Amino acid sequence: MKDHEAVIVGVADAPLINGKVAQPGSALQIVARCAKAALDEAGLTLGDVDGLFTAGMWGIPGVGQLPTVTLSEFLGIRPVVHDGTNIGGSAFEAHLGHAALAIEQGLCDVALIVYGSAQRSEMSRNLAGRPATLTMQFETPWGLPTPVGGYALAAMRHMHEYGTTREHLAEIAVAARAWAGLNPAATKRDPITVDDVLAAPTISKPLGLLDCCLVTDGGGAIVVTRASHAKAQGLKPIHVRGHGQAATHWTIAAMPDLARLTAAEMASERAFAMAGVTHDAIDLVEVYDSFTITTLLTLEALGFAERGGGGEFVSNGRIAPGGAFPLNTNGGGLSYAHPGMYGIFLLIEAVRQMRGEVEPERQIANVRTALVHGTGGTLSSGATCILSLD
Amino acid sequence: MTKPHPVVDPGTAPYWAALKEKRLILKSCRACGQAHFYPREICPHCYSDDLDWIEAKGTGEIYSYTVAVRPAGQAFEADAPYTIAIVTLDEGPRMMTRIVAADADAVEIGKKVTVRFVEEDDLVLPFFALGGA
Numbered sequence: 001m002k003d004h005e006a007v008i009v010g011v012a013d014a015p016l017i018n019g020k021v022a023q024p025g026s027a028l029q030i031v032a033r034c035a036k037a038a039l040d041e042a043g044l045t046l047g048d049v050d051g052l053f054t055a056g057m058w059g060i061p062g063v064g065q066l067p068t069v070t071l072s073e074f075l076g077i078r079p080v081v082h083d084g085t086n087i088g089g090s091a092f093e094a095h096l097g098h099a100a101l102a103i104e105q106g107l108c109d110v111a112l113i114v115y116g117s118a119q120r121s122e123m124s125r126n127l128a129g130r131p132a133t134l135t136m137q138f139e140t141p142w143g144l145p146t147p148v149g150g151y152a153l154a155a156m157r158h159m160h161e162y163g164t165t166r167e168h169l170a171e172i173a174v175a176a177r178a179w180a181g182l183n184p185a186a187t188k189r190d191p192i193t194v195d196d197v198l199a200a201p202t203i204s205k206p207l208g209l210l211d212c213c214l215v216t217d218g219g220g221a222i223v224v225t226r227a228s229h230a231k232a233q234g235l236k237p238i239h240v241r242g243h244g245q246a247a248t249h250w251t252i253a254a255m256p257d258l259a260r261l262t263a264a265e266m267a268s269e270r271a272f273a274m275a276g277v278t279h280d281a282i283d284l285v286e287v288y289d290s291f292t293i294t295t296l297l298t299l300e301a302l303g304f305a306e307r308g309g310g311g312e313f314v315s316n317g318r319i320a321p322g323g324a325f326p327l328n329t330n331g332g333g334l335s336y337a338h339p340g341m342y343g344i345f346l347l348i349e350a351v352r353q354m355r356g357e358v359e360p361e362r363q364i365a366n367v368r369t370a371l372v373h374g375t376g377g378t379l380s381s382g383a384t385c386i387l388s389l390d
Numbered sequence: 391m392t393k394p395h396p397v398v399d400p401g402t403a404p405y406w407a408a409l410k411e412k413r414l415i416l417k418s419c420r421a422c423g424q425a426h427f428y429p430r431e432i433c434p435h436c437y438s439d440d441l442d443w444i445e446a447k448g449t450g451e452i453y454s455y456t457v458a459v460r461p462a463g464q465a466f467e468a469d470a471p472y473t474i475a476i477v478t479l480d481e482g483p484r485m486m487t488r489i490v491a492a493d494a495d496a497v498e499i500g501k502k503v504t505v506r507f508v509e510e511d512d513l514v515l516p517f518f519a520l521g522g523a
């Protein structure tokens with residue numbers, strides 16, 4: 001371990017009750033609480049933070065347009081590295097890559113990556129009203145329900161090309177719910193069956209209600225610093241071994257291939273190359289599950305499943321608790337929480353699994369290397385991080 | 391409730407103006423000969439800026455589709471359920487559209503479609519109907 005390497009030394013998330021923050025608050029309050037909790041865990045304070053990374057949907061139009069600037073003021077800090085990269089829900093995997101680079105290059109010493117949303121409490125989740133300006137002139141006037149409609153178009157194409165079925169997709173929702181059942185912090189914990197998923201109301205054909213992520217509040221924070229500092233604190237550091245990002249489109253009609261998640265292929269290829277590991281080395285995978293089809297496309301794009309073979313791959317409980325390929329071990333966006341942008345929670349779950357500190361029922365043994373992949377927009381962007389214990 | 395209208399800008403004005411005349415036009419590249427959709431300033435295939443508008447034949451096939459049972463907001467409530475498709479035009483580019491309601495039940499990926507200009511609230515939109523030209 002080299003002293004200048006970037007390591008994760010603190011994580012925190014906001015406790016939820018029925019999908020709402022247990023302690024009511026604005027997005028800024030939620031962020032502040034999570035930041036303090038993650039810094040406490042790392043033995044640091046806000047006064048140590050000199051790099052701030054965030055993406056969000058609060059305060060737009062208004063103070064949210066310059067989110068790191070607004071947050072710096074609210075937190076009383078003056079970071080010298082600001083990163084408000086927003087490529088959708090995958091932004092936080094991109095932030096972690098950027099933070100690692102900033103620390104390794106000596107641009108900052110302590111990076112804080114944060115997210116907060118009170119969308120459920122405020123009943124503010126509404127993407128349907130995207131104004132039909134610029135490129136959206138060619139999507140919004142058609143009434144595509146967003147974001148679900150774009151994912152539905154991808155699911156339909158995947159079914160057509162590869163014979164994927166609604167039952168295959170349902171397996172993903174069932175597995176996520178089973179993991180959530182083992183996670184006291186998860187929002188939806190009652191078991192569901194494939195039949196339940198198929199019988200749920202259709203939202204945008206072929207996707208039904210249980211193919212869709214939850215709408216909840218949420219907040220999270222991650223603290224990254226150099227390895228030498230982590231040693232001094234006696235912490236169990238998590239290394240950022242590889243990262244990569246890509247984006248291919250915003251409007252769904254411009255997606256290069258609706259049955260193939262090109263952004264995830266591009267991002268993960270770079271992350272694997274940087275980390276210098278192959279798929280065999282990965283002990284745990286956490287991927288963004290905005291919809292069941294997202295998980296299926298991601299498993300193929302990352303190279304864990306064959307192209308077109310995602311449905312077969314997830315069948316027979318393979319990604320559920322006790323299956324051969326544990327995935328989204330907190331219940332995911334489908335059943336744990338989905339506060340608008342979910343990417344930070346993939347990283348938090350991976351870190352806790354690697355430290356061996358989740359509930360025994362859902363703890364994966366000996367996770368030394370984990371792969372986290374976020375997806376943003378409408379299958380638009382992808383960012384991969386490969387984390388390791390050493 | 392009125393549906394969201396495109397906020398037309400100088401780059402897209404010719405497209406929307408042509409629709410009012412019941413014509414579907416595309417940007418095409420003189421350098422590489424390939425058309426694209428929606429209209430760009432630089433060819434997304436070869437990065438030339440030597441572009442021109444061409445008249446599309448208005449025919450293509452369904453690349454994918456979805457039935458929006460839950461509409462995109464109040465403005466679309468009266469239409470639901472409605473079928474949104476991505477169509478591959480015979481000129482090559484793919485575009486989003488809606489399939490006319492009469493054909494909604496027969497939609498399948500790969501089926502041939504033809505443009506059908508539909509006037510709604512002072513706006514002409516290029517819907518598609520099943521069947522070749």
Ligand SMILES: [Zn+2]
Nearest residue numbers: 419422433436
């Ligand atoms: Zn060209």
